[in-house]
Amino acid sequence: MALVELSSVTYTYPTTDKPALKDINLKVEQGEFLAIVGSNEAGKSTLCYTISGFIPHFFHGDLVGEVQVAGLNLEESKLNEWVLNVGLVFQNPFNQISGSKFTVFEEIAFGLENLGVKRSEMIERVERAMELTGISDLADRSPYSLSGGQQQKVALTSILVMEPQVFVLDEPTSQLDPIGAREVFEVIKEMSRAGITVIMAEHKIEWVAEFADRVIAMHDGQIIIEGSPQEVLTSPLLPEHGIGTSRYTQAAKQARTEGLFSETTPLPVTLDQAVAGFSGGNHED
Amino acid sequence: MHQKLSFYVDRDSFLHHLNPLTKLTLVLTLVILSFLGLSYWLPTIIFLFIIIPLSFLGKVAQEFFNATVKLLLPVVGFLFVMQAFFHPDGTQVIFSIWIFDVTVESLSFAYLTASRILTMVASFLILLLTTHPSDLMSDLTRRGVSGNLSYVITSTLQIIPQMQVKAGTIIDAQQSRGLETTGNVFNRVKAVVPLVGPLVFGSLVEVEERAIAIEARAFTAPLKKTSLREIPDRAAERAARWIFIGVIIIAIGLRIWLL
Numbered sequence: 001m002a003l004v005e006l007s008s009v010t011y012t013y014p015t016t017d018k019p020a021l022k023d024i025n026l027k028v029e030q031g032e033f034l035a036i037v038g039s040n041e042a043g044k045s046t047l048c049y050t051i052s053g054f055i056p057h058f059f060h061g062d063l064v065g066e067v068q069v070a071g072l073n074l075e076e077s078k079l080n081e082w083v084l085n086v087g088l089v090f091q092n093p094f095n096q097i098s099g100s101k102f103t104v105f106e107e108i109a110f111g112l113e114n115l116g117v118k119r120s121e122m123i124e125r126v127e128r129a130m131e132l133t134g135i136s137d138l139a140d141r142s143p144y145s146l147s148g149g150q151q152q153k154v155a156l157t158s159i160l161v162m163e164p165q166v167f168v169l170d171e172p173t174s175q176l177d178p179i180g181a182r183e184v185f186e187v188i189k190e191m192s193r194a195g196i197t198v199i200m201a202e203h204k205i206e207w208v209a210e211f212a213d214r215v216i217a218m219h220d221g222q223i224i225i226e227g228s229p230q231e232v233l234t235s236p237l238l239p240e241h242g243i244g245t246s247r248y249t250q251a252a253k254q255a256r257t258e259g260l261f262s263e264t265t266p267l268p269v270t271l272d273q274a275v276a277g278f279s280g281g282n283h284e285d
Numbered sequence: 286m287h288q289k290l291s292f293y294v295d296r297d298s299f300l301h302h303l304n305p306l307t308k309l310t311l312v313l314t315l316v317i318l319s320f321l322g323l324s325y326w327l328p329t330i331i332f333l334f335i336i337i338p339l340s341f342l343g344k345v346a347q348e349f350f351n352a353t354v355k356l357l358l359p360v361v362g363f364l365f366v367m368q369a370f371f372h373p374d375g376t377q378v379i380f381s382i383w384i385f386d387v388t389v390e391s392l393s394f395a396y397l398t399a400s401r402i403l404t405m406v407a408s409f410l411i412l413l414l415t416t417h418p419s420d421l422m423s424d425l426t427r428r429g430v431s432g433n434l435s436y437v438i439t440s441t442l443q444i445i446p447q448m449q450v451k452a453g454t455i456i457d458a459q460q461s462r463g464l465e466t467t468g469n470v471f472n473r474v475k476a477v478v479p480l481v482g483p484l485v486f487g488s489l490v491e492v493e494e495r496a497i498a499i500e501a502r503a504f505t506a507p508l509k510k511t512s513l514r515e516i517p518d519r520a521a522e523r524a525a526r527w528i529f530i531g532v533i534i535i536a537i538g539l540r541i542w543l544l
Contacts, residue, residue, distance in 0.1 A: 096494070113511050
């Protein structure tokens with residue numbers, strides 16, 4: 001059985017009549033990296049909140065269908081149990097700081113304090129998590145004195161340390177500068193390599209193409225296409241629904257009209273594929 | 286830049302190493318003694334012979350005097366003047382301004398009130414100067430104070446300076462669009478209005494996100510919380526706390542018996 005499973009999920013926010021998610025069916029396997037792309041208001045954040053349990057337990061509204069993570073049913077679970085299985089990191093790094101802690105080390109330990117973890121084990125787990133995300137040097141800084149990228153890495157580490165089975169990331173880099181975004185992506189990549197299941201909504205197509213095992217594209221609350229990054233990100237459905245494509249795909253498409261890119265070579269989504277495609281080789285590996 | 290709204294001064298002193306609850310009990314004892322009215326000069330004596338020496342013992346005398354002179358004395362002084370003029374009773378008039386009389390009674394009452402307030406605030410100041418807010422709240426949470434209350438207190442300490450920074454940014458933004466924020470009182474008051482909207486509504490949006498963030502960190506998990514901070518508590522301190530409580534009970538007993 002898949003680690004995360006959504007069957008015929010439709011959800012409507014309490015203040016509207018129009019559903020934000022329509023008949024979503026989705027399975028995510030243990031250790032998989034799933035990316036969600038889509039234009040604004042496509043339902044990406046709503047899907048993230050649903051998998052992480054804040055819908056329906058925090059935002060209420062009307063949820064139809066079934067959501068299961070690790071064999072547990074969302075509607076039968078309490079939010080404070082659900083968050084132990086599914087960790088959530090969202091856009092604004094500043095608002096994810098608990099605000100009650102004076103150093104980064106204490107901030108990361110906050111979740112473990114709430115879980116009643118013993119002090120010695122707590123210190124060990126915080127140190128290990130900080131090492132994995134590469135922020136050990138920030139331990140004694142105030143969380144408020146950090147840059148956006150550093151704060152977002154602290155937010156990721158704070159969830160990582162609680163060892164959830166699934167990591168849900170809702171556009172974790174959208175409010176960061178390019179350097180901060182790159183650093184945060186590296187951390188996410190590292191976590192995925194360590195075997196953690198990641199579900200990430202993201203606008204930056206080049207990054208999605210490079211990291212994701214599988215991609216779903218959403219529009220108007222529905223999944224319009226699902227498959228490998230190459231398959232989904234080069235699909236003509238994306239531009240039709242206002243979803244950006246990779247600059248490598250765009251370059252190859254343009255080149256094709258001028259006869260510079262082979263008609264039989266699949267369109268590239270990453271730099272490596274583009275290089276292979278333009279040098280005449282086949283990039284299928 | 287990052288600032289903090291906390292009086293805490295990180296030093297290595299006897300007071301710093303005491304358990305927060307011991308200090309809190311001591312402070313409450315001093316405050317209760319000052320307010321019980323066992324003796325007219327008691328608040329003054331506590332201030333001069335207990336609180337001032339404590340500030341030296343805690344190696345925070347300089348910060349203590351700074352805060353007392355800059356923050357406390359103006360407030361207490363104002364209180365003294367108000368009480369001296371407006372205390373209703375009193376027959377032995379010393380001098381009068383217009384219809385207000387300063388009498389021996391009003392002066393004596395004003396001094397008592399001022400010395401009580403001074404002693405109370407100064408005692409808490411000693412506690413705050415020598416106790417890290419996280420230590421105080423962790424220790425109280427461990428002893429059964431609600432985690433929500435501790436969270437509200439410690440996060441307020443952190444969030445107020447952040448709001449000041451944000452208010453500064455909003456004022457800069459409004460000024461760059463030509464809003465007058467300097468000059469006479471009327472201009473300054475007018476300038477507050479366009480500040481309040483973004484600051485208050487912005488904060489309300491933040492509250493929802495922060496609620497999600499701490500919920501995601503298992504804040505409401507129905508488990509007994511533990512603390513990263515190790516807070517010492519010795520048998521001698523437990524004994525000291527019982528002694529303080531004994532002093533409070535005896536003082537209250539004396540007050541009732543003497544009345």
